[in-house]
Amino acid sequence: MRVKGTSVRISGSFGPFGRRAVLTTALVGGLLAGCTSGGGTGGGATSAESKASDSSSRNLVAGASQGPSAAPSVLTDGMGSTAADGEFPRKVTHVRGSTTLDAEPTRIAVLSTGQLDDLLTLGVVPAVSTRAENAGLVPDYLADAFPADSKKLAAMTDAGTRTAPNLETLAAAKPDLILANDSLGELYPKLSKIAPTVITQGQGINWKRDLLLVGAAVGKGEQAQKLLDGFATDAAEQGKELGGEDVEVSMVRFTPDRTRMFGVSSFTGSIAVDMGLGRPESQRFKAISEDISAERVDIADGDWIFYSVQGDPAKTDAGSVLAGPLWKSLKAVKAKQAVKVDDDPWYLNAGPTAADLVVKQLADSLGS
Amino acid sequence: MTAVRVARTARVAARTSAVGLALVLTAAAVAASLAVGTRPVPLPTVLEALLHGGSDPDALVVRSLRVPRTAIGLTAGAALGLSGAVLQGITRNPLADPGILGLSQGAAAGVVVAIATGLASGFGGYVWYAFAGAVAAACAVYAIATRGRGGATPVKLALAGTAFSAMVGGGTTVLLTSSSATLDQFRFWQVGALSGRDADTVTRMLPFLAAGALLVFGCARGLDALALGDEKARALGHRVTAVRVCGALGAALLTASAVAAAGPIAFVGLAVPHLARRVLSGAAGYRWVLPLSALLGAALLLAADVAGRVVRAPAEVPAGVMTALVGVPVLVVLIRRKGASS
Numbered sequence: 001m002r003v004k005g006t007s008v009r010i011s012g013s014f015g016p017f018g019r020r021a022v023l024t025t026a027l028v029g030g031l032l033a034g035c036t037s038g039g040g041t042g043g044g045a046t047s048a049e050s051k052a053s054d055s056s057s058r059n060l061v062a063g064a065s066q067g068p069s070a071a072p073s074v075l076t077d078g079m080g081s082t083a084a085d086g087e088f089p090r091k092v093t094h095v096r097g098s099t100t101l102d103a104e105p106t107r108i109a110v111l112s113t114g115q116l117d118d119l120l121t122l123g124v125v126p127a128v129s130t131r132a133e134n135a136g137l138v139p140d141y142l143a144d145a146f147p148a149d150s151k152k153l154a155a156m157t158d159a160g161t162r163t164a165p166n167l168e169t170l171a172a173a174k175p176d177l178i179l180a181n182d183s184l185g186e187l188y189p190k191l192s193k194i195a196p197t198v199i200t201q202g203q204g205i206n207w208k209r210d211l212l213l214v215g216a217a218v219g220k221g222e223q224a225q226k227l228l229d230g231f232a233t234d235a236a237e238q239g240k241e242l243g244g245e246d247v248e249v250s251m252v253r254f255t256p257d258r259t260r261m262f263g264v265s266s267f268t269g270s271i272a273v274d275m276g277l278g279r280p281e282s283q284r285f286k287a288i289s290e291d292i293s294a295e296r297v298d299i300a301d302g303d304w305i306f307y308s309v310q311g312d313p314a315k316t317d318a319g320s321v322l323a324g325p326l327w328k329s330l331k332a333v334k335a336k337q338a339v340k341v342d343d344d345p346w347y348l349n350a351g352p353t354a355a356d357l358v359v360k361q362l363a364d365s366l367g368s
Numbered sequence: 369m370t371a372v373r374v375a376r377t378a379r380v381a382a383r384t385s386a387v388g389l390a391l392v393l394t395a396a397a398v399a400a401s402l403a404v405g406t407r408p409v410p411l412p413t414v415l416e417a418l419l420h421g422g423s424d425p426d427a428l429v430v431r432s433l434r435v436p437r438t439a440i441g442l443t444a445g446a447a448l449g450l451s452g453a454v455l456q457g458i459t460r461n462p463l464a465d466p467g468i469l470g471l472s473q474g475a476a477a478g479v480v481v482a483i484a485t486g487l488a489s490g491f492g493g494y495v496w497y498a499f500a501g502a503v504a505a506a507c508a509v510y511a512i513a514t515r516g517r518g519g520a521t522p523v524k525l526a527l528a529g530t531a532f533s534a535m536v537g538g539g540t541t542v543l544l545t546s547s548s549a550t551l552d553q554f555r556f557w558q559v560g561a562l563s564g565r566d567a568d569t570v571t572r573m574l575p576f577l578a579a580g581a582l583l584v585f586g587c588a589r590g591l592d593a594l595a596l597g598d599e600k601a602r603a604l605g606h607r608v609t610a611v612r613v614c615g616a617l618g619a620a621l622l623t624a625s626a627v628a629a630a631g632p633i634a635f636v637g638l639a640v641p642h643l644a645r646r647v648l649s650g651a652a653g654y655r656w657v658l659p660l661s662a663l664l665g666a667a668l669l670l671a672a673d674v675a676g677r678v679v680r681a682p683a684e685v686p687a688g689v690m691t692a693l694v695g696v697p698v699l700v701v702l703i704r705r706k707g708a709s710s
Binding site: 057294295296299 | 407428431563564677681683
C-alpha cells in the first residue's frame with residue numbers, strides 16, 4: 001500500500017487563498033516574531049545606547065560619534081543660574097529651556113539616574129523618586145552613606161521606573177521642583193505643567209555638569225562646585241600614589257543578557273581619567289561601553305579588573321563566564337586582581353557619592 | 369510495471385540524496401559553529417583543540433564554549449524540526465508549529481513558574497515544568513479548537529493557539545514584573561540563546577529527545593494516513609486518536625526539552641518541515657519528512673547561531689532572534705521556485 005499526498009492539503013478549508021497565501025502569512029509572522037523578540041531584551045535603560053550603535057557593538061554618548069576624553073567639569077555657557085547660593089527667586093537655564101523658581105524647593109521629585117545621589121550629597125532629601133529597572137527605590141550604597149536620612153528616604157513616594165515614570169503618582173505627590181535628565185526630555189512639557197522642571201544632560205560622563213545644574217536648581221550651585229574641586233584634587237593625588245598611567249585598570253559589567261567593557265567616556269572611565277590611571281588597550285575608546293561576548297572576554301584583561309554583576313551571577317550568563325576557563329586564564333584573575341564591585345555606584349548611578357566610592361575602592365585595591 | 373518500478377527506484381535515490389545533502393549541510397553548520405564566532409578560530413586549530421586540548425585562549429574557547437553550544441544547537445534544532453513536522457501532521461495544518469499552537473508559550477510559562485517559585489533551576493529542573501506546560505497548552509488549545517461546528521479545523525487551531533499564547537504570555541509577564549530576581553534570570557533564559565548554558569545540558573537533554581523521537585517516529589505511518597483525512601485513515605485501519613495523542617506527546621516532549629535548554633526559539637518548527645517537503649521530490653511519507661526535518665532543524669538553528677555571532681561582533685545576537693532572519697529568505701526562494709514550476 002502506498003499512501004500518496006502526505007504533504008498537507010488545505011485547499012478545501014482555505015478556499016481561494018490557496019497554499020501560498022497561507023505560507024506567506026506564516027512567513028511574515030515568523031519574521032515579525034524574530035524582529036520583536038529581539039526588542040525586549042535590551043532593557044529600557046539602555047535603549048538610547050543601543051539606538052546609537054546599531055552598526056557596531058559600541059554604545060556611544062548621545063549625539064556624538066566620539067565622546068569626551070574626560071568628564072566636563074563646567075556647565076555649558078549660559079546654563080545654570082547666576083544667583084548666589086540660597087537666593088530665591090532664581091532663573092535656572094537648563095537643557096530644555098529655562099525655569100523660574102520663586103522659593104527654595106522643599107518637595108523635590110527626582111526622576112533620573114544620579115540625581116538622588118546629587119541631592120543627598122548636597123544635603124537635601126527629595127520627596128519623590130524613581131527606581132532603576134529591577135532595583136529598589138534607594139540604592140544600598142546611598143542608604144549606607146546617609147544613615148541619618150533613612151527615615152526621610154523611606155518616606156519618599158515611589159513614582160515608578162526611570163524609563164517610564166508614573167506621572168499620575170508624580171502629580172499627586174505635589175512636588176515643587178522636578179528634576180529629570182534628557183532621556184525624559186520629551187516629557188518636559190508635561191512635567192512643567194505639574195511643577196517647575198529642570199532637565200539635566202544625563203549619561204554618566206556628564207555627572208559633574210549634572211551635579212552643578214542640580215545644585216543651581218536647589219540653590220546650592222557654589223557648594224556643588226566646591227564638592228567637585230575637592231573631588232578633582234583628591235582623585236588626582238590618590239591616582240599618582242597608586243602608580244598613575246603604569247597601572248592598567250579594566251572595567252567590566254555583567255548584566256543578565258549582556259557583557260560590557262567600559263570606555264573613556266563613561267562614568268567610571270572618567271574617574272580613571274581624573275585619577276590619571278591607565279586603561280587596557282581595548283578600553284581606550286571614547287564611547288560609553290562596548291558589548292563583548294563570552295568568547296572574547298580575554299580582551300578585557302588588564303593589571304586589575306573591576307567587574308560588577310547585576311542580579312544573581314549563578315543564574316545568568318555571568319556565572320558561566322566567571323566560572324569558565326577563559327576568565328580564569330586572565331592575567332588579572334590569576335594574580336587575584338579581579339575585584340567584584342557594587343554595580344550601583346560603579347555602573348548604574350552617576351553622582352558624587354558614587355564617584356567617591358569608586359575612587360576609594362580603586363585606591364583600597366590598588367594600594368593593598 | 370517495470371516503468372513504475374524504475375520510477376520508484378529513481379524517487380528513492382532522489383530522496384536518499386536529499387537526506388545526504390541535509391547531512392552535508394548539518395556537518396557544514398557544525399564546522400562553522402566550531403570555527404566561526406566573535407573570536408575566529410581556524411579549522412586546523414579547532415581540530416587540534418578537539419584532539420589534543422591545550423590551554424591557549426583559542427583552545428579554551430573551542431572546548432569550553434563552542435562545543436557545548438554546538439551540541440545544544442544540534443539537539444534543540446533537531447527537536448524543534450521534528451516537533452514542527454509532527455504537529456503539522458497531526459493537526460493537518462501547514463501553519464502548525466510549537467509557537468503557533470501555544471506549546472512553546474506553555475513551556476515557557478512552566479519555566480517561569482519554576483523560576484518564580486524557586487522550585488527548580490537549570491535544565492534538569494526546568495524541563496519537567498516545561499513539559500507540563502507544553503502538555504497543558506496542547507490540551508487547552510485542542511479543547512478550545514474542537515468546540516463548535518466543524519471540529520478542529522486548521523484555522524480554528526491556529527486561532528486558538530495564538531489566543532492561548534497571548535493569554536499565557538500576559539500571565540507570564542504579570543508574574544515576571546512582580547519579582548525582579550525572577551526577571552533577571554528569565555531575561556537571560558528567554559532570549560533564546562545557545563550560549564552560556566550549563567555544559568551538561570546536552571547530556572540531560574538526550575533522554576527527552578530520544579523519548580520524543582521514538583514517539584514521533586512510531587506514529588510516522590499513522591501521520592501518512594491522517595493526511596488523507598480521519599475517515600480514510602480509519603478505513604485504512606489506523607487508530608486516529610492514538611496517533612494524535614502519541615504525536616502530540618512526542619511534540620510536547622521535544623518542544624519542552626528544546627525550550628528548557630535554549631529558551632523559546634521561533635520559526636524553526638514552522639519552516640523546517642516545509643523546507644523538508646520541498647526538498648523531497650513528490651509526496652514523500654513521514655518516514656522521510658521526519659528525519660529530514662530533524663537534520664534541517666539542526667542545520668538552521670546552528671546557522672542562525674553562527675550568523676548571530678558575526679553581525680555585531682565582538683558582541684552577539686541570540687540565535688532566537690536570528691532564526692527567522694536566516695530561515696525566511698531560504699524558504700521564500702524555495703516556495704517561489706516550486707510555485708513557478710508547478
